[in-house]
Amino acid sequence: MTENTPSLLPDNEVSPAPSRAFETTMAILIAVVTIAGAVVAWRAALIDAVAGDADFAGLTATINAARTKITNTNTVYEHYRGYTVYTRSSELQHLLEDTVDLDQASDLDLREWAVSAQFAGDSQELFSRRFLNEDGSYNLKREFGETWAEAGQSVDLAPAPHFIQADGYRSKSSTLIMVFIIQAVALLFFTVAEGLNPARPAWRYSLALLGLAALIFSVVAAIFVELG
Numbered sequence: 001m002t003e004n005t006p007s008l009l010p011d012n013e014v015s016p017a018p019s020r021a022f023e024t025t026m027a028i029l030i031a032v033v034t035i036a037g038a039v040v041a042w043r044a045a046l047i048d049a050v051a052g053d054a055d056f057a058g059l060t061a062t063i064n065a066a067r068t069k070i071t072n073t074n075t076v077y078e079h080y081r082g083y084t085v086y087t088r089s090s091e092l093q094h095l096l097e098d099t100v101d102l103d104q105a106s107d108l109d110l111r112e113w114a115v116s117a118q119f120a121g122d123s124q125e126l127f128s129r130r131f132l133n134e135d136g137s138y139n140l141k142r143e144f145g146e147t148w149a150e151a152g153q154s155v156d157l158a159p160a161p162h163f164i165q166a167d168g169y170r171s172k173s174s175t176l177i178m179v180f181i182i183q184a185v186a187l188l189f190f191t192v193a194e195g196l197n198p199a200r201p202a203w204r205y206s207l208a209l210l211g212l213a214a215l216i217f218s219v220v221a222a223i224f225v226e227l228g
Contacts, residue, residue: 022204022208023194025208026194027194029190029215030191030194033183033187033190033211033215037180037183037184037187040179040218040222041180043176043222043226044176044177044180045173047169047173048169048173051170054162054163054165054166054169055163055166057156057162058159058160058162058163060156061158061159062159064156065158065159068155072144073144075147076140076144079127079128080127080138080140082127083127083132083138086127179225183214183218186210186214188211189210190211193207
């Protein structure tokens with residue numbers, strides 16, 4: 001009896017079982033690529049925010065550096081002005097001592113010598129003698145370096161590392177956006193493959209394979225970017 005029972009499906013009709021399995025697989029892959037895309041988009045946004053924070057830190061360091069440079073320049077040149085007053089007054093004092101006999105000098109000469117000595121003594125408080133070179137000249141460069149290093153212990157004065165870090169984060173975020181685009185293409189392939197007529201299996205499986213390849217590539221690329 002079973003041998004003579006006619007088939008319930010026409011010869012040109014495809015069995016629905018493979019189609020349902022294919023559509024179920026496509027639905028699962030669509031869910032997977034959607035979740036993966038959401039994760040990649042979230043990471044790209046998060047990394048871009050970190051890049052913005054690094055840019056802000058770089059700008060803050062730039063402002064700190066400019067403010068510190070102005071402050072240190074004023075301070076150092078105030079010290080240098082004190083040094084020049086000291087040098088001029090000391091030279092005048094020594095010149096008077098060499099050219100005038102103080103025991104027989106006039107009141108004017110004595111007054112001039114006393115003023116020079118007073119200026120020389122007072123101006124020594126306006127600069128640090130440890131910045132004097134062996135020849136008596138003032139080492140501006142050394143004081144600039146020490147005041148800069150001292151300021152760098154309390155505030156950030158190096159903007160370049162922050163900007164380099166921001167560029168790295170921004171490049172990473174841009175790469176993840178490209179990965180997200182590839183995942184969107186994979187989602188398109190899966191969606192079209194799922195919607196195609198089962199009578200076109202070649203197209204369906206070709207698009208599904210392309211979508212799967214794009215999905216695998218995007219996942220590997222995302223992992224590589226995160227670990228890089």
